[in-house]
Amino acid sequence: MPNTFMPPWWAKSPHIQTILPVFTKVAKPKLQRQRVELPDGDFVDLDWQDMPQAGKPIVIIIHGLEGSAQSHYARRILQACKAQQLAAVVHHHRSCSGEANRLARSYHSGDTDDLQFSLSTLKSAYPQSPLLAVGYSLGGNVLTKYQGEYQDDSLLARAVVVSAPLQLSACAKRLENGFSKIYQSHLIKQLRQKISHKLSDPDLAISMPLSQLEVERLNTFYEFDDKVTAPLHGFDGVDDYYTRASGLPFVSRITKPTLIIHAKDDPFMTDEVIPHSSQLSGYVEYELHAYGGHVGFIDGGTPWKPHFYLESRVLQFLMGEYNLEQSSASPINRDAVAQGNTDAHSL
Template sequence: MSNLFTPNFLLKNRHVQTLYASIFRKIPNHTFDIEKFELSDGDFIECYWYNKRDITNSKPIVLLFHGLTGSYKSPYILGTMRELDKNGYDSVVVHFRSSSGVMNIKANSYHSGKTDDAMEFIKSLQNRYTDSKIFAVGYSLGGNVLLKLLGETADASPITAAVSVSAPLQLDVCSNQMSRGFSRVYQHLLLKDLNRSLEQKYKTHDMKSLINLEKKDVKKLSTFWEFDDAYTAPIHGFASAQDYYTKSSSKQFLKHIKTNTLLIHSIDDPFTTPEILPKEDEISPYVKLEIYQNGGHVGFLEGTPLKPKYWLEERIINYFHEYV
């Protein structure tokens, strides 16, 4: 399969690319080895290993960071983990807090710029698997987290090579985009899950005193701006949604990255706009951009609707092969 993405004309529509796998792709069930990783603040995340490794094994480890409301169940996660396994990599999906389906302990959760949980887990891997190289893939929100982490760590990055797919590099621009046209449908579906998760917090925390929002008003949050102003920003110490977006957007960190990183993006991504794409002077020499006209959001399907080929998985593996 070519490293250049060339979709069939029947698959060029942005929404077909974005939705096809979640609607039509059937991947056999897999039994994961679940690691409940304890965090330094007393909370935890759940990390799902695909074919749990032997501690004496020195195979490379690939960390997968899912998108907003994603998890081990997401087709792009399952498909990539299966292909990584076939190609000699161990892999683990690092769930953000509560994303595995088990509610976390604290009143806070996760957001697009929260890198500290991931770093704690990565450091534990370095201590446990001293002979293994660590790679990482981030999708959408997870791609933003990964790029920010790489920029923050710069020369001290623990990652050998990384791939970011469809990352919302400028969060405010992307939040605005999600309130336009058909993108509002995606926003509505994602917010249903986010609001439901926030409502769960009221069972174990005095959320009214923490964020000054009545439980009955959670369901009224209908845009990302509203949700992030009401919950994400105050519970994580930001002054406002704009403050959160400004400090957490990964675009400003790209020039500091010292890890070989592939950034895959499509012009027709319905979650973003071309406005967010970095210029040459906004990235470091370690960052390689692959920008395609088509591909949707975490799509990148080739072949035909009846015989689709998941180009993205092959591209990730081919890129990592350069650094094993």
Template sequence: MIHPADFTPAWWLPGAHLQTLVPNLLPRRGVALRRERLEMPDGDFLDLDWGPQREGPLVLLLHGLEGSSRSPYAAGLMRRLAQAGCQGLVMHFRGCSGEPNRLPRAYSAGETGDIAHVVDHLRRRAPDRPLALIGVSLGGNALLRWLGDHATSPRVDAAIGISVPFDLHRAADRMERGLSRIYQWHLVRQLRRSVLRKCRRLDMPLDCREIARLRDFRSFDDAVTAPLAGYRDVDDYYTRASCRPWLRGIRVPTLILHARNDPFMTPDVIPGADELSDSVRLEVAEGGGHVGFMDSRGRSWLERRCVAWLGERFGYRFDPT
């Protein structure tokens, strides 16, 4: 189902770029976090940051590209979840928790194995507790890609995807145009820095001398992401990792929040109703930018909508202010 989102952008933040930049540059008041290190079967590790102890549903947050529990959107969501009585936690993708991971492999938009491992870990710890996942941007793509794969049979009660790229080919093309190149420059610079840091610690199956010359997502993903994640090349990666073809297979009640003016992609990446399963509710706002959605009172509509929908699913009340 596709519905118009009940969101009106702040009048003093007109356009896609201000809605994207301001909410994600302003500091958000977070919560105290407790770190748990989860050792992986392949000898690597994942770091989980747990919010304050609460008795409500478990809510696992998957961050976006080069994000972490320190990202403003993550801090805001974790605080809002704690206020609503939910037990929030952030799963850091490999290498994103502030310490390089032990293996050459990192993470990608199609990495679903680590999500499944963490969900299994949480289910063993609390088998009867309601569990929801929230995926932001790249994390949202990986989440929806995983939920749509029937072979995985995810043991999840609800899910939310935020500002999901849907089609990685088109998203990469969009980042080559206009002011969106600024976001690309910033993120690729962070990615290069992360890989070069690992090159100094590990024997990487890459030509580390070429990393500094990579300037856009397509060249970086072709030289680094695709080979490390087991894809043939960047086109193979973008095709197989994009979540759009998998949306029909989702059986978990899922909310997707998206802005038509998201500067990380073009409006034509938004799937049609015939591409969604009956379990998916897609809410599209005309404005809101990328992981922005700030209203005229300076509040995050995104946070309120996520918690309100989880409250509907799990039957708890929260303070919407």
């Protein structure tokens, strides 16, 4: 059936699509925390909503930059999973669960090692449960890269990627212009605060690649990634990081069913994140919508109580008409994929 999205007249602005969901109240989920100790002495936290029944699927939620289980999109998909009696767990990137991580390093857009460790932990504990994942924004880029890196060894049966910055350098430049600078300023402020906190710890400060004064001068993602992300995570500068961590080159390598959703008006992106049809693996279904903003996709309701497209679409793909045990056996039949309308393209 067609997978179409059209915002109401009052939500066609990409900034309304991006900002209104942040201020829309969503019930706080009841979560149970599981700490996963990593091989390098650090940790990540998994927040569970309901524990899985034997052999039943587990939905893994991978949040975006400086997000968490309390992000608006995470709360909504958790709510949707609960309505369908699906066990769900949020994989927090290092330092994002409300507690600072132990090491000088943190997380980045191409860090698939921590995700693989979390998935391995889940697969070991629940070997009969299919693992399904949805990644948002930065988490979507991580998920795309993971699927392309691990290919048949991916521990995921199916995956959905939402609003992922698949070409990092282009997205960094986009956020330096126009109203998008507001989003950049907000996120950079949060990142600077975390680095300042680590610099206040003498044991961590000696491993940090810059001083507090230099931190205060960081105003763009390009500067932050050049002075902090790249050196802390073993990259040879920001350009090396953007090249090696971007998810776009990995889309063609994916061998497990994966849905990628973008909005053409996303204020975090440019057209460079949009894969050409020749870059799409046969296992990738791609949706490009004319509207939707960044992790927005309001499709109805009122400004006081909006309705959203994402949750139903994500779970439709993850739990739709397919046999979980055979979900990776054959690529998507593109001839059978509905094209929708001019506002939603499935390639």
